[in-house]
Amino acid sequence: MFFREIEKDLRLALTVPQFAEPLFALTDQNREHLKVWLPWLDTVQEVGDTKMFIRDQLIRFAKEEALHLSVFNNNQIVGVVGFNQLDHVNGVGMIGYWLGEEYTGNGVMTKAVKEVIHIGFESWPLQKVEIHCAVDNTVSRAIPERLGFREEGTIRRTAKVNDKHQDHVIYGLLKEEYIFRK
Ligand SMILES: CC(C)(COP(=O)(O)OP(=O)(O)OC[C@H]1O[C@@H](n2cnc3c(N)ncnc32)[C@H](O)[C@@H]1OP(=O)(O)O)[C@@H](O)C(=O)NCCC(=O)NCCS
Numbered sequence: 001m002f003f004r005e006i007e008k009d010l011r012l013a014l015t016v017p018q019f020a021e022p023l024f025a026l027t028d029q030n031r032e033h034l035k036v037w038l039p040w041l042d043t044v045q046e047v048g049d050t051k052m053f054i055r056d057q058l059i060r061f062a063k064e065e066a067l068h069l070s071v072f073n074n075n076q077i078v079g080v081v082g083f084n085q086l087d088h089v090n091g092v093g094m095i096g097y098w099l100g101e102e103y104t105g106n107g108v109m110t111k112a113v114k115e116v117i118h119i120g121f122e123s124w125p126l127q128k129v130e131i132h133c134a135v136d137n138t139v140s141r142a143i144p145e146r147l148g149f150r151e152e153g154t155i156r157r158t159a160k161v162n163d164k165h166q167d168h169v170i171y172g173l174l175k176e177e178y179i180f181r182k
Helices: 017-029 031-035 047-062 108-123 138-146
Strands: 004-007 010-014 067-073 076-087 092-099 128-134 150-161 164-174
Touching (some): 010 108, 017 047, 067 108, 076 108, 108 128, 108 138, 128 138, 138 164
Antiparallel strands (some): 004 010, 010 067, 067 076, 076 092, 128 164, 150 164
16 A cells, blocks of 8 residues: 555555445544544445445545544554545635544644644645634644644534534644644
C-alpha cells in the first residue's frame, strides 16, 4: 500500500477497501468511546458496512469532494483523519478525525491533522481549513487550538448525537496563517 510518512512509525494512507477489516474492528472496539461525539456508529454493524463506506469515500475522493485517510501507528490502523468536505467553489476544507481510545493522549492526532492541513493547502488551492467541534469536546477542541486555529464562533444545536443536541465551535485557519510546515 502507499503511505505518507509523518515520522517513524506514524503514517497516513488513503483508506482503501483492503483496510475494511481492521477499520471495522477498531470501530467496533471503540463504539462507546466514539458514540458520545460521532453520529454514525449505529450504521456500522458489520465489516460490509465499513467496506461500503470506504467505497463511497473513494468515489468522493475521485470527485475531489473528500479525502479519507487511515492513521497507522506501528503498522496498525489506530484511527482516521481527513477532509470530510472539500468545497472548491469557496476554497474551504473541513477536517474530521477519530482515534481508538487506547491510542489517545500521545499527540498522534495533532500530528496527523497537521499533515492533513499541509496536504490541503499544497494539493488543492484551498484558502481555509475548518474544524468543527462540539462545545463540550475539549480534547478535540485542543487540536485546532494547539495548531493555531482561530475560534470563529459557535453554531447552536447543529447536530444530534447520542440523543443529545450539540452546539459546535468553528475553528478556522487561513492559508496565510499556516506557518508550521515541518
Ligand atoms: C479527539 C481525539 C482524536 C483526540 O485524541 P488525543 O489523543 O487527545 O489527541 P492527540 O493525539 O493530539 O493527543 C493530545 C494529547 O497528547 C499529548 N501529547 C503528547 N505528545 C504530544 C505532541 N507531540 N503533540 C501534541 N500533543 C502531545 C497532549 O498533551 C495531549 O494530552 P492530554 O489530552 O492529556 O492533554 C480523540 O479523543 C477521539 O477520537 N475522540 C472521539 C472522537 C472525536 O471526538 N472526534 C472529533 C470530533 S470533532
